[in-house]
Amino acid sequence: MLYIFDLGNVIVDIDFNRVMGVWSDYSRVPLANLQKSFVMGEAFERHERGQISDEEFAAAVCEEMGMALSFEQFSTGWQAIFVGLRPEVIAVMHRLRELGHRVVVLSNTNRLHTYFWPGEYPQIAEAADKIYLSQEMGMRKPDVGIYQKVLEMEGFSPHETVFFDDNADNIKGAQRLGITSILVTGKETVPDYFAKNL
Incomplete structure (x- = not known):
């Protein structure tokens, strides 16, 4: 089999709330706002298919969610998803x-x-x-x-x-x-x- x-x-x-928490700390955007605005939209799907770069993905998500983050800050939050x-x-x-x-x-x-x-x-x-x-x-x-x-x-x-x-x-x-x-x-x-x- x-x-x-x-x-x-x-x-x-995994826990997306951990991601939002880090992004909220870095961006000073309230956690509740980020939780409302996060969607697994077109950029998310294209990134998972390998159609756009990590940097393009980060820029698209930051724009969608109204966050001003460096790529390093975005990445640190993105990896926080893993719990154990x-x-x-x-x-x-x-x-x-x-x-x-x-x-x-x-x-x-x-x-x-x-x-x-x-x-x-x-x-x-x-x-x-x-x-x-x-x-x-x-x-x-x-x-x-x-x-x-x-x-x-x-x-x-x-x-x-x-x-x-x-x-x-x-x-x-x-x-x-x-x-x-x-x-x-x-x-x-x-x-x-x-x-x-x-």
């Missing part, structure tokens, strides 16, 4: 590989984050056979093409695949191909699934 795991809020906890690993999921991933299954990560991410989390959390690469990143693939979830590409690269069919993600739209995208898709709603979702299915 092929098991595909999302990264944020599946393998590692979910060791119970890492353990599941190792167990699956021991049993002969293929385990990969598929994440909508961007170059800025990849300067941070691989070094901060080396356990992720150690627990996965391969890591697929949207910026490198030129596509992002829930585009059906990104799932098709992973299946093609891995040599598995949809009915041999299980996918875990915390975003309902991403789950629907995978389900369109017939992939068994599990919506991760909390830290217990993945361990509970495998307690019944392993």
Whole structure:
């Protein structure tokens, strides 16, 4: 079997409020204002597809949110999103590989984050056979093409695949191909699934 795991809020906890807090401190824009104005809009999606640079992304977000930040200040806030690993999921991933299954990560991410989390959390690469990143693939979830590409690269069919993600739209995208898709709603979702299915 092929098991595909999302990264944020599946393998590692993330929290956008931490990002806003840092940006608020630097920009002196009230936190509540930033929380209201932050949207995962066109610049966000284009950045995750690798279509614009980190600097262009930072400038677009600062303009959208009315923040005057240097690129360094923006980046410091952007990396604050990472809270910590979910060791119970890492353990599941190792167990699956021991049993002969293929385990990969598929994440909508961007170059800025990849300067941070691989070094901060080396356990992720150690627990996965391969890591697929949207910026490198030129596509992002829930585009059906990104799932098709992973299946093609891995040599598995949809009915041999299980996918875990915390975003309902991403789950629907995978389900369109017939992939068994599990919506991760909390830290217990993945361990509970495998307690019944392993």
